[in-house]
Amino acid sequence: MMPNETIRKINNKYGDPVFRMALSHLFEKGREAFQQVDVDKECESILRSKGKNPIITPELQVQIVRCAHELAKLEIWDIFSYIKTDVAIDGVTVHEGKIISFRWDGTNDLILYCTVPGDTDESLIEEASQKLDEMVEAYSVKHDDDGGDFDYPTAIWNAFLSVGIRPKRTECDRTVYV
Incomplete structure:
Protein backbone atom coordinates (compact mmCIF):
# COMPACT_ATOMS: atom_id res chain seq x y z
CA MET A 1 0.00 0.00 0.00
CA VAL A 87 8.63 24.45 2.29
CA ALA A 88 8.33 22.71 -1.04
CA ILE A 89 8.07 18.97 -0.44
CA ASP A 90 7.92 16.49 -3.33
CA GLY A 91 4.42 15.10 -3.75
CA VAL A 92 2.83 17.71 -1.53
CA THR A 93 1.01 20.76 -2.81
CA VAL A 94 2.24 23.81 -0.97
CA HIS A 95 2.42 27.44 -1.83
CA GLU A 96 4.96 30.01 -0.82
CA GLY A 97 2.68 32.39 1.03
CA LYS A 98 -0.78 33.88 0.81
CA ILE A 99 -2.60 33.27 -2.46
CA ILE A 100 -4.64 36.27 -3.55
CA SER A 101 -7.33 36.08 -6.21
CA PHE A 102 -8.35 39.14 -8.22
CA ARG A 103 -11.77 38.86 -9.85
CA TRP A 104 -14.19 41.11 -11.69
CA ASP A 105 -16.69 42.55 -9.23
CA GLY A 106 -19.84 41.97 -11.28
CA THR A 107 -19.09 38.62 -12.91
CA ASN A 108 -16.59 37.02 -10.51
CA ASP A 109 -14.40 36.19 -13.54
CA LEU A 110 -10.74 35.69 -12.71
CA ILE A 111 -8.27 38.47 -13.50
CA LEU A 112 -5.26 36.75 -11.93
CA TYR A 113 -3.88 34.85 -8.96
CA CYS A 114 -0.71 35.92 -7.24
CA THR A 115 1.14 34.89 -4.12
CA VAL A 116 2.67 37.22 -1.56
CA PRO A 117 5.02 36.16 1.26
CA GLY A 118 3.24 34.30 4.06
CA ASP A 119 4.21 36.87 6.68
CA THR A 120 2.82 39.82 4.70
CA ASP A 121 0.76 42.04 6.97
CA GLU A 122 -2.91 42.21 5.96
CA SER A 123 -2.81 46.00 6.17
CA LEU A 124 -0.23 46.07 3.34
CA ILE A 125 -2.48 43.91 1.17
CA GLU A 126 -5.35 46.29 1.88
CA GLU A 127 -3.10 49.25 1.07
CA ALA A 128 -2.18 47.65 -2.27
CA SER A 129 -5.88 47.11 -2.97
CA GLN A 130 -6.55 50.79 -2.29
CA LYS A 131 -3.65 51.77 -4.60
CA LEU A 132 -5.22 49.63 -7.32
CA ASP A 133 -8.58 51.39 -6.83
CA GLU A 134 -6.80 54.74 -7.13
CA MET A 135 -5.08 53.64 -10.37
CA VAL A 136 -8.38 52.50 -11.89
CA GLU A 137 -10.07 55.76 -10.88
CA ALA A 138 -7.23 57.87 -12.31
CA TYR A 139 -7.37 55.90 -15.57
CA SER A 140 -11.15 56.30 -15.80
CA VAL A 141 -10.95 60.06 -15.26
CA LYS A 142 -8.06 60.51 -17.71
CA HIS A 143 -9.67 58.42 -20.45
CA ASP A 144 -13.26 59.38 -19.62
CA ASP A 145 -14.47 55.77 -19.64
CA ASP A 146 -15.30 52.87 -17.34
CA GLY A 147 -11.77 51.41 -17.41
CA GLY A 148 -12.63 48.50 -19.70
CA ASP A 149 -9.28 48.77 -21.50
CA PHE A 150 -7.34 49.15 -18.26
CA ASP A 151 -4.36 46.75 -17.86
CA TYR A 152 -5.37 45.19 -14.54
CA PRO A 153 -2.59 42.56 -14.23
CA THR A 154 0.14 45.20 -14.62
CA ALA A 155 -1.67 47.59 -12.29
CA ILE A 156 -2.06 44.88 -9.64
CA TRP A 157 1.66 44.16 -9.82
CA ASN A 158 2.52 47.86 -9.57
CA ALA A 159 0.12 48.35 -6.65
CA PHE A 160 1.87 45.61 -4.67
CA LEU A 161 5.32 46.90 -5.57
CA SER A 162 4.31 50.42 -4.49
CA VAL A 163 3.73 49.19 -0.92
CA GLY A 164 6.91 47.09 -0.81
CA ILE A 165 5.42 43.67 -1.58
CA ARG A 166 6.95 41.57 -4.34
CA PRO A 167 4.20 39.24 -5.61
CA LYS A 168 4.77 36.01 -7.52
CA ARG A 169 2.61 34.73 -10.33
CA THR A 170 0.64 31.73 -9.06
CA GLU A 171 0.18 28.96 -11.57
CA CYS A 172 -2.79 26.64 -11.41
CA ASP A 173 -2.33 22.89 -11.18
CA ARG A 174 -5.23 22.40 -13.56
CA THR A 175 -7.64 24.52 -15.56
CA VAL A 176 -11.16 23.34 -16.33
CA TYR A 177 -13.21 25.17 -18.94
CA VAL A 178 -16.99 25.07 -18.60
Missing part, protein backbone atom coordinates in the same frame (compact mmCIF):
# COMPACT_ATOMS: atom_id res chain seq x y z
CA MET A 2 1.29 3.49 -0.90
CA PRO A 3 2.11 5.84 2.01
CA ASN A 4 -0.61 8.31 0.96
CA GLU A 5 -3.21 5.53 0.98
CA THR A 6 -2.09 4.39 4.43
CA ILE A 7 -2.23 7.94 5.78
CA ARG A 8 -5.64 8.52 4.18
CA LYS A 9 -6.98 5.30 5.80
CA ILE A 10 -5.73 6.44 9.21
CA ASN A 11 -7.30 9.87 8.64
CA ASN A 12 -10.62 8.27 7.63
CA LYS A 13 -10.52 5.86 10.58
CA TYR A 14 -10.14 8.58 13.22
CA GLY A 15 -11.58 11.63 11.46
CA ASP A 16 -9.90 14.86 10.49
CA PRO A 17 -9.89 16.64 13.90
CA VAL A 18 -8.31 13.64 15.68
CA PHE A 19 -5.89 13.08 12.79
CA ARG A 20 -4.68 16.70 12.88
CA MET A 21 -4.23 16.66 16.63
CA ALA A 22 -2.39 13.33 16.38
CA LEU A 23 0.06 14.88 13.93
CA SER A 24 0.54 17.75 16.34
CA HIS A 25 1.03 15.29 19.22
CA LEU A 26 3.54 13.24 17.23
CA PHE A 27 5.61 16.29 16.30
CA GLU A 28 5.29 17.81 19.78
CA LYS A 29 6.58 14.66 21.51
CA GLY A 30 9.46 14.48 19.06
CA ARG A 31 10.19 18.16 19.63
CA GLU A 32 10.13 17.71 23.41
CA ALA A 33 12.42 14.68 23.18
CA PHE A 34 14.88 16.55 21.00
CA GLN A 35 15.06 19.40 23.51
CA GLN A 36 16.59 16.89 25.94
CA VAL A 37 19.37 15.84 23.54
CA ASP A 38 22.91 16.86 24.45
CA VAL A 39 23.65 18.38 21.05
CA ASP A 40 27.42 18.68 21.52
CA LYS A 41 27.69 15.05 22.62
CA GLU A 42 25.48 13.92 19.71
CA CYS A 43 27.61 15.90 17.24
CA GLU A 44 30.86 14.47 18.67
CA SER A 45 29.48 10.97 18.25
CA ILE A 46 28.53 11.68 14.63
CA LEU A 47 31.95 13.11 13.80
CA ARG A 48 33.69 10.08 15.37
CA SER A 49 31.61 7.72 13.23
CA LYS A 50 33.39 9.04 10.08
CA GLY A 51 31.72 7.77 6.98
CA LYS A 52 29.24 5.19 8.29
CA ASN A 53 26.54 6.83 6.16
CA PRO A 54 27.77 6.94 2.55
CA ILE A 55 25.13 9.45 1.46
CA ILE A 56 25.35 12.14 4.14
CA THR A 57 28.71 13.35 5.43
CA PRO A 58 29.23 13.57 9.19
CA GLU A 59 29.58 17.35 8.87
CA LEU A 60 26.17 17.56 7.20
CA GLN A 61 24.65 15.28 9.86
CA VAL A 62 26.00 17.63 12.53
CA GLN A 63 24.35 20.58 10.78
CA ILE A 64 21.06 18.65 10.63
CA VAL A 65 21.21 17.89 14.37
CA ARG A 66 22.00 21.51 15.25
CA CYS A 67 19.19 22.76 12.98
CA ALA A 68 16.72 20.27 14.50
CA HIS A 69 17.73 21.35 18.00
CA GLU A 70 17.04 25.00 17.15
CA LEU A 71 13.70 24.08 15.58
CA ALA A 72 12.78 22.09 18.70
CA LYS A 73 12.75 25.38 20.64
CA LEU A 74 9.90 26.76 18.49
CA GLU A 75 6.17 26.26 18.87
CA ILE A 76 4.88 23.34 16.80
CA TRP A 77 2.09 25.37 15.13
CA ASP A 78 4.63 27.97 14.00
CA ILE A 79 6.61 25.17 12.38
CA PHE A 80 3.47 23.71 10.74
CA SER A 81 2.52 27.15 9.45
CA TYR A 82 5.97 27.67 7.97
CA ILE A 83 5.94 24.23 6.33
CA LYS A 84 2.51 24.91 4.85
CA THR A 85 3.57 28.12 3.16
CA ASP A 86 7.33 28.00 2.64
Whole structure:
Protein backbone atom coordinates (compact mmCIF):
# COMPACT_ATOMS: atom_id res chain seq x y z
CA MET A 1 0.00 0.00 0.00
CA MET A 2 1.29 3.49 -0.90
CA PRO A 3 2.11 5.84 2.01
CA ASN A 4 -0.61 8.31 0.96
CA GLU A 5 -3.21 5.53 0.98
CA THR A 6 -2.09 4.39 4.43
CA ILE A 7 -2.23 7.94 5.78
CA ARG A 8 -5.64 8.52 4.18
CA LYS A 9 -6.98 5.30 5.80
CA ILE A 10 -5.73 6.44 9.21
CA ASN A 11 -7.30 9.87 8.64
CA ASN A 12 -10.62 8.27 7.63
CA LYS A 13 -10.52 5.86 10.58
CA TYR A 14 -10.14 8.58 13.22
CA GLY A 15 -11.58 11.63 11.46
CA ASP A 16 -9.90 14.86 10.49
CA PRO A 17 -9.89 16.64 13.90
CA VAL A 18 -8.31 13.64 15.68
CA PHE A 19 -5.89 13.08 12.79
CA ARG A 20 -4.68 16.70 12.88
CA MET A 21 -4.23 16.66 16.63
CA ALA A 22 -2.39 13.33 16.38
CA LEU A 23 0.06 14.88 13.93
CA SER A 24 0.54 17.75 16.34
CA HIS A 25 1.03 15.29 19.22
CA LEU A 26 3.54 13.24 17.23
CA PHE A 27 5.61 16.29 16.30
CA GLU A 28 5.29 17.81 19.78
CA LYS A 29 6.58 14.66 21.51
CA GLY A 30 9.46 14.48 19.06
CA ARG A 31 10.19 18.16 19.63
CA GLU A 32 10.13 17.71 23.41
CA ALA A 33 12.42 14.68 23.18
CA PHE A 34 14.88 16.55 21.00
CA GLN A 35 15.06 19.40 23.51
CA GLN A 36 16.59 16.89 25.94
CA VAL A 37 19.37 15.84 23.54
CA ASP A 38 22.91 16.86 24.45
CA VAL A 39 23.65 18.38 21.05
CA ASP A 40 27.42 18.68 21.52
CA LYS A 41 27.69 15.05 22.62
CA GLU A 42 25.48 13.92 19.71
CA CYS A 43 27.61 15.90 17.24
CA GLU A 44 30.86 14.47 18.67
CA SER A 45 29.48 10.97 18.25
CA ILE A 46 28.53 11.68 14.63
CA LEU A 47 31.95 13.11 13.80
CA ARG A 48 33.69 10.08 15.37
CA SER A 49 31.61 7.72 13.23
CA LYS A 50 33.39 9.04 10.08
CA GLY A 51 31.72 7.77 6.98
CA LYS A 52 29.24 5.19 8.29
CA ASN A 53 26.54 6.83 6.16
CA PRO A 54 27.77 6.94 2.55
CA ILE A 55 25.13 9.45 1.46
CA ILE A 56 25.35 12.14 4.14
CA THR A 57 28.71 13.35 5.43
CA PRO A 58 29.23 13.57 9.19
CA GLU A 59 29.58 17.35 8.87
CA LEU A 60 26.17 17.56 7.20
CA GLN A 61 24.65 15.28 9.86
CA VAL A 62 26.00 17.63 12.53
CA GLN A 63 24.35 20.58 10.78
CA ILE A 64 21.06 18.65 10.63
CA VAL A 65 21.21 17.89 14.37
CA ARG A 66 22.00 21.51 15.25
CA CYS A 67 19.19 22.76 12.98
CA ALA A 68 16.72 20.27 14.50
CA HIS A 69 17.73 21.35 18.00
CA GLU A 70 17.04 25.00 17.15
CA LEU A 71 13.70 24.08 15.58
CA ALA A 72 12.78 22.09 18.70
CA LYS A 73 12.75 25.38 20.64
CA LEU A 74 9.90 26.76 18.49
CA GLU A 75 6.17 26.26 18.87
CA ILE A 76 4.88 23.34 16.80
CA TRP A 77 2.09 25.37 15.13
CA ASP A 78 4.63 27.97 14.00
CA ILE A 79 6.61 25.17 12.38
CA PHE A 80 3.47 23.71 10.74
CA SER A 81 2.52 27.15 9.45
CA TYR A 82 5.97 27.67 7.97
CA ILE A 83 5.94 24.23 6.33
CA LYS A 84 2.51 24.91 4.85
CA THR A 85 3.57 28.12 3.16
CA ASP A 86 7.33 28.00 2.64
CA VAL A 87 8.63 24.45 2.29
CA ALA A 88 8.33 22.71 -1.04
CA ILE A 89 8.07 18.97 -0.44
CA ASP A 90 7.92 16.49 -3.33
CA GLY A 91 4.42 15.10 -3.75
CA VAL A 92 2.83 17.71 -1.53
CA THR A 93 1.01 20.76 -2.81
CA VAL A 94 2.24 23.81 -0.97
CA HIS A 95 2.42 27.44 -1.83
CA GLU A 96 4.96 30.01 -0.82
CA GLY A 97 2.68 32.39 1.03
CA LYS A 98 -0.78 33.88 0.81
CA ILE A 99 -2.60 33.27 -2.46
CA ILE A 100 -4.64 36.27 -3.55
CA SER A 101 -7.33 36.08 -6.21
CA PHE A 102 -8.35 39.14 -8.22
CA ARG A 103 -11.77 38.86 -9.85
CA TRP A 104 -14.19 41.11 -11.69
CA ASP A 105 -16.69 42.55 -9.23
CA GLY A 106 -19.84 41.97 -11.28
CA THR A 107 -19.09 38.62 -12.91
CA ASN A 108 -16.59 37.02 -10.51
CA ASP A 109 -14.40 36.19 -13.54
CA LEU A 110 -10.74 35.69 -12.71
CA ILE A 111 -8.27 38.47 -13.50
CA LEU A 112 -5.26 36.75 -11.93
CA TYR A 113 -3.88 34.85 -8.96
CA CYS A 114 -0.71 35.92 -7.24
CA THR A 115 1.14 34.89 -4.12
CA VAL A 116 2.67 37.22 -1.56
CA PRO A 117 5.02 36.16 1.26
CA GLY A 118 3.24 34.30 4.06
CA ASP A 119 4.21 36.87 6.68
CA THR A 120 2.82 39.82 4.70
CA ASP A 121 0.76 42.04 6.97
CA GLU A 122 -2.91 42.21 5.96
CA SER A 123 -2.81 46.00 6.17
CA LEU A 124 -0.23 46.07 3.34
CA ILE A 125 -2.48 43.91 1.17
CA GLU A 126 -5.35 46.29 1.88
CA GLU A 127 -3.10 49.25 1.07
CA ALA A 128 -2.18 47.65 -2.27
CA SER A 129 -5.88 47.11 -2.97
CA GLN A 130 -6.55 50.79 -2.29
CA LYS A 131 -3.65 51.77 -4.60
CA LEU A 132 -5.22 49.63 -7.32
CA ASP A 133 -8.58 51.39 -6.83
CA GLU A 134 -6.80 54.74 -7.13
CA MET A 135 -5.08 53.64 -10.37
CA VAL A 136 -8.38 52.50 -11.89
CA GLU A 137 -10.07 55.76 -10.88
CA ALA A 138 -7.23 57.87 -12.31
CA TYR A 139 -7.37 55.90 -15.57
CA SER A 140 -11.15 56.30 -15.80
CA VAL A 141 -10.95 60.06 -15.26
CA LYS A 142 -8.06 60.51 -17.71
CA HIS A 143 -9.67 58.42 -20.45
CA ASP A 144 -13.26 59.38 -19.62
CA ASP A 145 -14.47 55.77 -19.64
CA ASP A 146 -15.30 52.87 -17.34
CA GLY A 147 -11.77 51.41 -17.41
CA GLY A 148 -12.63 48.50 -19.70
CA ASP A 149 -9.28 48.77 -21.50
CA PHE A 150 -7.34 49.15 -18.26
CA ASP A 151 -4.36 46.75 -17.86
CA TYR A 152 -5.37 45.19 -14.54
CA PRO A 153 -2.59 42.56 -14.23
CA THR A 154 0.14 45.20 -14.62
CA ALA A 155 -1.67 47.59 -12.29
CA ILE A 156 -2.06 44.88 -9.64
CA TRP A 157 1.66 44.16 -9.82
CA ASN A 158 2.52 47.86 -9.57
CA ALA A 159 0.12 48.35 -6.65
CA PHE A 160 1.87 45.61 -4.67
CA LEU A 161 5.32 46.90 -5.57
CA SER A 162 4.31 50.42 -4.49
CA VAL A 163 3.73 49.19 -0.92
CA GLY A 164 6.91 47.09 -0.81
CA ILE A 165 5.42 43.67 -1.58
CA ARG A 166 6.95 41.57 -4.34
CA PRO A 167 4.20 39.24 -5.61
CA LYS A 168 4.77 36.01 -7.52
CA ARG A 169 2.61 34.73 -10.33
CA THR A 170 0.64 31.73 -9.06
CA GLU A 171 0.18 28.96 -11.57
CA CYS A 172 -2.79 26.64 -11.41
CA ASP A 173 -2.33 22.89 -11.18
CA ARG A 174 -5.23 22.40 -13.56
CA THR A 175 -7.64 24.52 -15.56
CA VAL A 176 -11.16 23.34 -16.33
CA TYR A 177 -13.21 25.17 -18.94
CA VAL A 178 -16.99 25.07 -18.60
